[in-house]
Amino acid sequence: MKYAPKFPSKVTFLFSTLFIAVLCICSAFNVTKKESNPQFISIQELMNSGKLEVSIKSLGGHQQECVAFVIKNLTGDTVLARIEPGRRLHCEDTTMQDIFLVKHKNVLVLPHENLMVNGYGFCCKSHHRSPVKQTAFSIGAMAPEGWQKLAKVIDENNFPVKAIQDAVWCLSNDHAISAITDKNPNSVELLRRTVAGIKGLEVPWYTVIYAQPETENQLFSNKHETVTGQINYHTNGNTIISIVVKNRKGQVLKTLIKSTSKSSGNHTYDLNLNVANWPTEEYLIYIYEDYSNLNTRVKFKL
Numbered sequence: 001m002k003y004a005p006k007f008p009s010k011v012t013f014l015f016s017t018l019f020i021a022v023l024c025i026c027s028a029f030n031v032t033k034k035e036s037n038p039q040f041i042s043i044q045e046l047m048n049s050g051k052l053e054v055s056i057k058s059l060g061g062h063q064q065e066c067v068a069f070v071i072k073n074l075t076g077d078t079v080l081a082r083i084e085p086g087r088r089l090h091c092e093d094t095t096m097q098d099i100f101l102v103k104h105k106n107v108l109v110l111p112h113e114n115l116m117v118n119g120y121g122f123c124c125k126s127h128h129r130s131p132v133k134q135t136a137f138s139i140g141a142m143a144p145e146g147w148q149k150l151a152k153v154i155d156e157n158n159f160p161v162k163a164i165q166d167a168v169w170c171l172s173n174d175h176a177i178s179a180i181t182d183k184n185p186n187s188v189e190l191l192r193r194t195v196a197g198i199k200g201l202e203v204p205w206y207t208v209i210y211a212q213p214e215t216e217n218q219l220f221s222n223k224h225e226t227v228t229g230q231i232n233y234h235t236n237g238n239t240i241i242s243i244v245v246k247n248r249k250g251q252v253l254k255t256l257i258k259s260t261s262k263s264s265g266n267h268t269y270d271l272n273l274n275v276a277n278w279p280t281e282e283y284l285i286y287i288y289e290d291y292s293n294l295n296t297r298v299k300f301k302l
Contacts, residue, residue, distance in 0.1 A: 040082035060133035062123035086148035089137040097123035102154040124172035126220040146198040
């Protein structure tokens with residue numbers, strides 16, 4: 001017995017046609033989506049492959065947009081270059097600062113085009129001089145992992161300029177985390193926590209304020225002037241409070257509050273202590289009830 005071949009019904013045919021059409025549309029959408037998110041390649045990789053020629057000069061200064069990348073496309077194709085956060089540019093004058101880039105720049109360079117793009121970075125040798133205008137830099141290299149983590153956080157957030165510089169010096173010159181400062185402590189909280197995590201340290205409860213540099217070429221004075229911060233404590237009943245600062249030998253260096261009555265409850269002491277000319281070491285603040293009973297003890301380091 002012969003069987004006549006079965007042809008798809010009109011409904012099946014229409015469904016199949018619609019299915020194929022949807023696949024084509026999705027495919028076209030994916031291509032368009034891919035093309036709208038092009039891949040930018042490390043500027044150093046493009047230099048090494050001979051696609052770009054790059055020279056880097058100082059614009060004068062050591063913060064923010066302080067260097068210029070002069071980029072030349074050596075190819076007949078458009079090149080997509082990425083200046084990465086976390087890259088350390090090496091200053092060719094070893095008496096001046098290297099620059100640590102903390103903001104990314106994606107650059108589209110047309111065939112055989114010459115263009116100039118500013119890089120956003122901060123100095124990372126606090127004891128060296130600020131680069132003068134036209135000082136040359138090499139492309140350097142990506143900094144260690146912890147540095148790159150800091151750069152990523154800075155790239156994704158808006159922090160005060162001075163606090164960013166303080167944070168960079170915490171890694172490059174081992175400055176104290178307490179030096180990361182701003183008039184609004186909340187604005188630098190994430191920056192402090194990030195640096196503390198990288199260095200494996202606790203976030204300090206206090207801030208150390210340093211004297212201004214004495215000369216134009218000096219970027220950091222390294223002379224502490226003031227310690228500020230809030231000390232929280234609790235009293236269970238009416239009591240007499242005294243607060244003193246001692247060194248590690250137990251010597252009283254400063255009496256902050258002497259025999260002041262306090263009612264029961266939570267209290268805060270706003271510390272604003274002049275420490276100019278104090279030795280660089282650890283100090284302790286004691287809060288006593290009724291002259292001799294220890295309520296709270298905190299420490300800070302200069």
